Amino acid sequence: MKLTVNGKSHEIDVEPEMPLLWVLRDELNLPGTKFGCGMAQCGACTVQVDGIAVRSCVTPVGSVSGAVTTIEGLGTPAALHAVQKAWVELQVAQCGYCQSGQIMSAVALLREHPTPTDADIDEAMSGNLCRCGAYPRIRAAIHDAAKRIRGA
Known part of the structure; x- marks a missing residue:
């Protein structure tokens, strides 16, 4: 499946039920999104999908149809958000x-x-x-x- 993260298109070969959190961390090597509780209770895993905050630990990657932004895509050390x-x-x-x-x-x-x-x-x-x-x-x-x- 295709996934757009931080403005870049990625081809990923994972099960659609895999939580977006693990795709970001393990498949795309974007460790800024953190695992906290795994139940959408703590917010450590929050990313944005089309500008809306979502809990990536409970969001199946197969359900993501918009552009994902992680902390790595927000700003740079030279140009912070x-x-x-x-x-x-x-x-x-x-x-x-x-x-x-x-x-x-x-x-x-x-x-x-x-x-x-x-x-x-x-x-x-x-x-x-x-x-x-x-x-x-x-x-x-x-x-x-x-x-x-x-x-x-």
Whole structure:
């Protein structure tokens, strides 16, 4: 089957039921998407399909018909996405394990709500767990990124 990931087309030979997470990590060597719980409860595996945040651990690759974006496709070290830049500057990450999923959810949120309220952020990010408890910094970084994206 064909799969477009981070703007590149890939031919993959896997069972359609294989979770997208394992295709990304094991078949395409994109380890930025993390395995957390395997039940779509923690958000560590969040990627985007056509700009919508999805949990790749429970998404069968055969059901994916749109373009997939992973953390590796969001920005580069030389040109960080506004959310990544805010994450770095506000020192959001502690252990960092959940952060790729957090960032992918935040980018999807800002695409839909360019000026999110705290309630919008809390709702959109509620499926992303951070065992380190960096939630106040996550919220602050999302507000900061929203300003960056708007050019404020």
